[in-house]
Amino acid sequence: MSEATTQIELVLGGARSGKSSYAESIAKASGKPVVYIATAEVRDEEMAQRVALHKAQRPAQWQVIEAPLALSQALKEHSKPDNCILVDCLTLWLSNALFGTAEGETGHAWSAVKAAFLQTLSELPGQVLLVSNEVGCGVVPMGEISRRYVDEAGWLHQAIAAQVAKVTLVTAGLPLTLKGASS
Numbered sequence: 001m002s003e004a005t006t007q008i009e010l011v012l013g014g015a016r017s018g019k020s021s022y023a024e025s026i027a028k029a030s031g032k033p034v035v036y037i038a039t040a041e042v043r044d045e046e047m048a049q050r051v052a053l054h055k056a057q058r059p060a061q062w063q064v065i066e067a068p069l070a071l072s073q074a075l076k077e078h079s080k081p082d083n084c085i086l087v088d089c090l091t092l093w094l095s096n097a098l099f100g101t102a103e104g105e106t107g108h109a110w111s112a113v114k115a116a117f118l119q120t121l122s123e124l125p126g127q128v129l130l131v132s133n134e135v136g137c138g139v140v141p142m143g144e145i146s147r148r149y150v151d152e153a154g155w156l157h158q159a160i161a162a163q164v165a166k167v168t169l170v171t172a173g174l175p176l177t178l179k180g181a182s183s
Contacts, residue, residue, distance in 0.1 A: 010166070039093035068096045135154075
């Protein structure tokens with residue numbers, strides 16, 4: 001990946017930390033056409049309300065692509081040198097990939113999906129903002145499934161952070177640059 005042509009930023013934060021708002025402000029400031037890739041699946045009324053809130057906050061001219069599982073494919077299809085892709089969020093995509101979707105799909109083996117995603121990131125031509133929940137700051141979960149999810153999210157974040165130009169942690173709406181130049 002050439003950082004001169006590809007600008008990828010990983011934006012991490014806890015629930016309601018302001019990470020999505022931060023990433024949206026970066027996308028707006030880019031001055032480029034924005035493609036918003038949503039990974040959420042609406043499975044209940046509370047999630048429908050969350051999605052509706054996100055939709056209301058986004059500029060109407062942003063193109064929205066729903067990719068609860070096929071994130072690598074969506075990135076390949078929509079990333080261009082002159083646009084900005086905003087993916088919100090990786091942890092929902094991870095959950096979909098690990099545990100299936102509302103339609104009962106189980107997805108492929110996570111290690112292959114993750115490897116393909118990391119390879120895709122190295123090939124993208126434009127600006128990409130990846131939003132994800134930092135779930136590893138709490139206590140170790142008691143259940144096996146929860147522990148696997150936290151482990152996989154942490155390993156995914158580490159792998160992405162190792163190859164992207166910038167990593168930002170957002171807490172209480174305040175961005176802290178962990179890697180790369182400050183905005």
